[in-house]
Amino acid sequence: QARLVESGGGLVQTGGSLTLSCEVSVPTLSNYVLAWFRQAPGKEREVVASVSRGSRTNTNYADFVKGRFTISRDNAKKTVYLQMDNLKPDDTAVYYCAAKFTFSSLPYMQPSYDYWGQGTQVTVSS
Secondary structure, rough: OOEEEEEEEEEEEEEOOOEEEEEEEOOOOOHHEEEEEEEEEOOOOOOEEEEEOOOOOOOOEHHHHOOOEEEEEEEOOEEEEEEEOOOOOHHHHEEEEEEEOOOOOOOOOOOOOOOEEOOOOEEOOO
């Protein structure tokens, strides 16, 4: 049974930083591409960043977070991270981690992931 649990959300001022963590319990985590998504009130869920499987990971980011957010993974700790810097009020959303079984060595920026966490709230005050 897969289980993803996010943590690290909270309230931060504009320009501040937060690091989200997601503990990922799936069979053989190294076979999964991982991602962070977010959903703001009244908006659809959107992809934020993805990190590929494999010993040499590749990453991809949505344009609106490039240069500000960094995704990383630690398979030994069964955790994926999202370092968020220079936060803006528009970053306010519930953030979700997701996992997808794949044979590809590329990041995956589409919403068709196999497993999802319950989400953690990030609020950026102006």
